[in-house]
Amino acid sequence: MLLVSMLKQGLHKQDLQKQGLQYLGFDIYENSINHIGIDGTVFMARENEKTIIIATNKSFGFHGYDKKDGVIRADLNHENACILRKLFPWTAPVRGLKNKKSFGLGDRLGFATPGHIDLFKKNDVFPFFAQQSMRELNLTKRTYEDVLDAVSFAVFREGYKIGFGADGDHLKTAEDIEYVLKLGFTMITLDCSDHIKNNKKDILLSQNYKDKYINQIFKIEDYTLTFSEEEIKECISIYDDALIFINDIYKRFFINDLYNADLELSIDETVSVTTPLHHFFVAKELSDLKISFATIAPRFCGEFQKGIDYIGDIEQFKKEIKIHAAIARFFGYKLSVHSGSDKFSIFPFIGNETKGNFHIKTAGTNWLEAVKIAAEEAPSLYREIHLFALKVFDEAKKYYHVTADLSKIPNISDMNDNELPLLFNNNDVRQLIHITYGKILCNINADGSFVFKDKLFKILAKNEEKYRNALVKHIGKHLELLEVYQ
Numbered sequence: 001m002l003l004v005s006m007l008k009q010g011l012h013k014q015d016l017q018k019q020g021l022q023y024l025g026f027d028i029y030e031n032s033i034n035h036i037g038i039d040g041t042v043f044m045a046r047e048n049e050k051t052i053i054i055a056t057n058k059s060f061g062f063h064g065y066d067k068k069d070g071v072i073r074a075d076l077n078h079e080n081a082c083i084l085r086k087l088f089p090w091t092a093p094v095r096g097l098k099n100k101k102s103f104g105l106g107d108r109l110g111f112a113t114p115g116h117i118d119l120f121k122k123n124d125v126f127p128f129f130a131q132q133s134m135r136e137l138n139l140t141k142r143t144y145e146d147v148l149d150a151v152s153f154a155v156f157r158e159g160y161k162i163g164f165g166a167d168g169d170h171l172k173t174a175e176d177i178e179y180v181l182k183l184g185f186t187m188i189t190l191d192c193s194d195h196i197k198n199n200k201k202d203i204l205l206s207q208n209y210k211d212k213y214i215n216q217i218f219k220i221e222d223y224t225l226t227f228s229e230e231e232i233k234e235c236i237s238i239y240d241d242a243l244i245f246i247n248d249i250y251k252r253f254f255i256n257d258l259y260n261a262d263l264e265l266s267i268d269e270t271v272s273v274t275t276p277l278h279h280f281f282v283a284k285e286l287s288d289l290k291i292s293f294a295t296i297a298p299r300f301c302g303e304f305q306k307g308i309d310y311i312g313d314i315e316q317f318k319k320e321i322k323i324h325a326a327i328a329r330f331f332g333y334k335l336s337v338h339s340g341s342d343k344f345s346i347f348p349f350i351g352n353e354t355k356g357n358f359h360i361k362t363a364g365t366n367w368l369e370a371v372k373i374a375a376e377e378a379p380s381l382y383r384e385i386h387l388f389a390l391k392v393f394d395e396a397k398k399y400y401h402v403t404a405d406l407s408k409i410p411n412i413s414d415m416n417d418n419e420l421p422l423l424f425n426n427n428d429v430r431q432l433i434h435i436t437y438g439k440i441l442c443n444i445n446a447d448g449s450f451v452f453k454d455k456l457f458k459i460l461a462k463n464e465e466k467y468r469n470a471l472v473k474h475i476g477k478h479l480e481l482l483e484v485y486q
């Protein structure tokens with residue numbers, strides 16, 4: 001009972017260890033020590049290489065076991081994550097898109113949040129530590145529960161209490177949206193791509209549309225927008241179905257803040273570039289339908305390929321982001337930039353033209369930083385992953401649009417171990433490793449064990465500090481270029 005009485009006094013790690021807690025086999029995460037009432041303590045610790053929750057009081061409800069020393073040891077599973085979120089509301093996500101600056105951080109491994117915390121606790125950008133699309137979950141065989149729980153445990157362990165969001169990214173069906181909202185996600189990214197038509201058909205323009213758009217001049221800040229009959233027909237034929245879909249989803253889940261979550265509209269994953277006129281049309285129609293939403297993700301001009309810088313005409317992008325940003329301000333929402341990993345050449349324009357009002361999403365770059373740690377710390381493991389990725393690349397390309405040219409990737413058998421990390425400066429390698437993540441993580445041996453996943457996790461656990469620092473530096477570069485430190 002010695003341990004319980006010490007904990008009940010609210011002592012800190014050093015005192016606890018001095019007084020023999022080490023003897024009980026715990027290595028405590030000091031920032032996780034939290035007290036409930038006058039005699040309850042909950043914290044995280046490592047015991048025999050395993051991270052667990054320790055609670056001094058059975059009545060907190062954690063599912064675990066008691067080694068007859070008066071404390072409950074609870075595994076990091078979904079049941080316990082739910083209890084943690086109830087006991088400590090700051091481990092549950094909150095809404096965040098109303099903040100001027102927000103940033104999404106997809107973490108496909110459930111390992112990156114501590115590094116993200118190190119960075120985001122020091123700035124005024126609201127982070128979405130949980131952000132995952134159905135596609136990513138299918139490819140990694142994870143669930144939305146896994147994604148959210150990993151973040152809740154990480155913020156508890158680190159004592160990060162200032163709020164984070166959770167984004168059910170690129171959802172296409174009411175069923176998925178309902179599921180994710182009931183789990184407590186605070187943002188839904190509605191993927192409208194299945195309802196956006198790319199082949200223009202000749203339609204009859206209704207009187208309503210004629211009156212609304214033809215011979216009208218729309219003043220948006222310094223811009224005047226006008227529609228020809230051809231242009232308005234094009235807008236209607238591309239977006240008409242999507243507007244009906246958005247209206248339906250809005251009424252079911254978002255009207256009157258039914259689920260206390262924000263709505264983002266994604267019209268980006270389609271071949272139709274969202275021109276400023278398209279954007280204005282969609283925004284005006286939604287505003288006339290009285291649909292309110294927090295962010296919109298247009299398909300900007302140029303290419304936003306995964307894990308590499310912007311490809312395209314930067315001058316044109318600069319011109320168009322200015323108008324897109326003005327339209328968003330006019331209607332009262334923010335622009336959202338998807339596939340934002342590593343788009344360094346355009347971040348300054350996004351930051352400036354939106355006047356620091358943006359949502360940016362990244363995911364793959366967090367994964368690339370993790371594999372880079374393997375290249376640095378476990379070269380032979382990296383070599384195996386690399387050769388495997390080359391083998392499965394063509395299949396992985398079904399899910400992602402990339403232009404990587406495998407013939408430009410150096411033969412790694414000619415490279416020394418210390419040269420391997422340099423591969424991550426090569427865009428073709430970045431894309432190779434980026435899009436094959438699902439195959440790499442799910443590759444199993446004949447006995448059902450993972451070929452790479454467990455080894456990769458071990459390397460990351462062993463080099464946790466290094467991974468954290470790499471993320472702080474790399475994601476930090478994104479934020480700096482967005483001029484958030486102005």
Ligand code: ZN
Pocket residue numbers: 170266268269297338339
């Ligand atoms: Zn997207």
